[in-house]
Amino acid sequence: MTLEELFTLKGRIALVTGGSRGVGRAIATGFIAAGAKVYVTGRKAVDCETTAAELGPNCFPLPGDVSTVAGIAALAESFRALESKLDILVNNAATAWAAKFTEFPESGWDRTVDLCMKSPFFMTQAMHPSLKAAASGARPAKVINITSTDATALDYLEVYSYHAAKAGLAHLTRRMAAELAKDNIVVTALSPGHFPSGMNRSATKHEDLVASIIPAGRVGMPDDAAGGAIFLASRAGDYVLGSTLAVDGGFAWARLPPSHLDRIERIDPQAPRDTSRTP
Numbered sequence: 001m002t003l004e005e006l007f008t009l010k011g012r013i014a015l016v017t018g019g020s021r022g023v024g025r026a027i028a029t030g031f032i033a034a035g036a037k038v039y040v041t042g043r044k045a046v047d048c049e050t051t052a053a054e055l056g057p058n059c060f061p062l063p064g065d066v067s068t069v070a071g072i073a074a075l076a077e078s079f080r081a082l083e084s085k086l087d088i089l090v091n092n093a094a095t096a097w098a099a100k101f102t103e104f105p106e107s108g109w110d111r112t113v114d115l116c117m118k119s120p121f122f123m124t125q126a127m128h129p130s131l132k133a134a135a136s137g138a139r140p141a142k143v144i145n146i147t148s149t150d151a152t153a154l155d156y157l158e159v160y161s162y163h164a165a166k167a168g169l170a171h172l173t174r175r176m177a178a179e180l181a182k183d184n185i186v187v188t189a190l191s192p193g194h195f196p197s198g199m200n201r202s203a204t205k206h207e208d209l210v211a212s213i214i215p216a217g218r219v220g221m222p223d224d225a226a227g228g229a230i231f232l233a234s235r236a237g238d239y240v241l242g243s244t245l246a247v248d249g250g251f252a253w254a255r256l257p258p259s260h261l262d263r264i265e266r267i268d269p270q271a272p273r274d275t276s277r278t279p
Helices: 005-006 022-033 045-055 068-078 106-134 158-182 199-203 209-212 221-235 260-267
Strands: 013-017 037-041 060-063 088-093 141-146 187-191 244-247
Touching: 013 022, 013 106, 022 045, 022 088, 022 221, 037 045, 037 088, 045 060, 060 209, 068 106, 088 106, 088 221, 106 141, 106 158, 106 187, 158 187, 187 221, 199 209, 199 244, 221 244
Parallel strands: 013 037, 013 088, 037 060, 088 141, 141 187, 187 244
Antiparallel strands: none
16 A cells, blocks of 8 residues: 555545634645545635635535534535535534633533534534445545543633533544444544634734643644544544544643742752652
8 A cells, every 4th residue: 555545535525514714724724635525614604615715626615503403404414415425524613611610601611512512423423324325344434523632631721611521522432433333434533732723812822832831842733733634534544443633742641740840940059959769
């Protein structure tokens, strides 16, 4: 097998929710570069149309609201009117709500959990017939759920429902993978870290400061998200089921906690560095 055969998406059809901007747009861009035909969906038709026009002839707008089951059903019906199968579904649409613990509203909780955890389940359910139509043992269909480092690492912002929803989605990915494997549908998750976007205003407005707490020393770039998604969507990722791939520069899994030795050294530069407990 050649390298191109391992990573190509030629001949495949993909649908990316929340695909008009941010990480979703980056993934759509990467899929198109790898040869796929991509539908981008979002609530704002003009954003979908603008993105499709900018990404070229293999990108198509498919506006829809995936925050409700009714909206998902309508989107699935619109897709089936255009295509007989779906090779790749990326459940990327998301939102977050930040508020103090004592003031966190039910509306903010429900809105976040519905879009970040409920939507990927019912979107996959609605697209299941189209995914099955594309799937085979030789070339499985793919579902990629977009989680977040907030599923595994705490954020200084009080985004309680976002933490819960993204952590839940990571576990839901494993359960869906176990169920859908029999249909030759491979379910995985991609966990982006700090990427400049409308949702991650800190990485957008304070890039250098955010980069300083990331082991890789920088925030994420569109190619980083695209590369991880292409791996999972292509032949290269066929044997990866239920896993969550962290694309975060080491933020979740390779970041050391603040060192007490560093704090001591700042206070007393002459402090000994030997921390041995041996008498």
